[in-house]
Amino acid sequence: xxxxxxxxxxxxxxxxxxxxxxxxxxxxxxxxxxxxxxxxxxxxxxxxxxxxxxxxxxxxxxxxxxxxxxxxxxxxxxxxxxxxxxxxxxxxxxxxxxxxxxxxxxxxxxxxxxxxxxxxxxxxxxxxxxxxxxxxxxxxxxxxxxxxxxxxxxxxxxxxxxxxxxxxxxxxxxxxxxxxxxxxxxxxxxxxxxxxxxxxxxxxxxxxxxxxxxxxxxxxxxxxxxxxxxxxxxxxxxxxxxxxxxxxxxxxxxxxxxxxxxxxxxxxxxxxxxxxxxxxxxxxxxxxxxxxxxxxxxxxxxxxxxxxxxxxxxxxxxxxxxxxxx
Numbered sequence: 001x002x003x004x005x006x007x008x009x010x011x012x013x014x015x016x017x018x019x020x021x022x023x024x025x026x027x028x029x030x031x032x033x034x035x036x037x038x039x040x041x042x043x044x045x046x047x048x049x050x051x052x053x054x055x056x057x058x059x060x061x062x063x064x065x066x067x068x069x070x071x072x073x074x075x076x077x078x079x080x081x082x083x084x085x086x087x088x089x090x091x092x093x094x095x096x097x098x099x100x101x102x103x104x105x106x107x108x109x110x111x112x113x114x115x116x117x118x119x120x121x122x123x124x125x126x127x128x129x130x131x132x133x134x135x136x137x138x139x140x141x142x143x144x145x146x147x148x149x150x151x152x153x154x155x156x157x158x159x160x161x162x163x164x165x166x167x168x169x170x171x172x173x174x175x176x177x178x179x180x181x182x183x184x185x186x187x188x189x190x191x192x193x194x195x196x197x198x199x200x201x202x203x204x205x206x207x208x209x210x211x212x213x214x215x216x217x218x219x220x221x222x223x224x225x226x227x228x229x230x231x232x233x234x235x236x237x238x239x240x241x242x243x244x245x246x247x248x249x250x251x252x253x254x255x256x257x258x259x260x261x262x263x264x265x266x267x268x269x270x271x272x273x274x275x276x277x278x279x280x281x282x283x284x285x286x287x288x289x290x291x292x293x294x295x296x297x298x299x300x301x302x303x304x305x306x307x308x309x310x311x312x313x314x315x316x317x318x319x320x321x322x323x324x325x326x
Contacts, residue, residue: 015046016106020089020113023059031117038133050074051092081221085230086113095218098210106203108140128198131251142249150202150246153194170278173236176227180217188278189239190271197234205244
């Protein structure tokens, strides 16, 4: 598609932006206003849905002021649903999107949050805005690279296991999402997700999710209702792209330098060729051994170190018990 045709197409797109927010004090208002100003400057036509974990009243006043000039709806997360991350604010914003999607179907849906309002990572937020908000039409052109792409993120992570859990990351995420989307349980999450909870979905996936998800997903506490944790919208929610038979693409970067764009394509193909099922752990190890031996050796090395730590603790426990030490 040439640039002139694309610009015309960009005017015609229906865009939704889901913003999870938490502004704890008036001195952090700049975090939220900076993000919304980026949107107002760089997007032509859009609906902005803002979920607010309980924040300073000045933030609500500012949102109300913005809503007089742009298409913006906002709501405060009910007290019983609040958790200590952006997850509950995302949930609130998605509820607003759900109500609106009865009248309109969106082509693309952005998911962003007020990064830096508690961590003070202001330079990193500016980098996120640069990648996702400054030239949004350039970013979504990546969807044209492959019809199988359903989500675009950045700083992708491949994670087969979660520290502290005996089950794999893949099985834990599948368990959580299958509770929310029982009709999509035959499709597996395959272990890659974008860090920092900023990403863009094809609108058809979000529309299908809203139609298929259990109603209590939008109204109940995620931690008590499902096997979820505070990282739900970073690790678990992006996996719905796999639940609808599509794959993930990156804007430019990976968390680990061994995961390259070419390797990502091969991983996506591995999952597609396996009938949307996540290959078992041995298949992944073989894949990395053949394609990225450095990454494979690093995984083996980490496993060996973990095994040695277990042996050391076991020996220490045995010796202490034999000698009567505490």
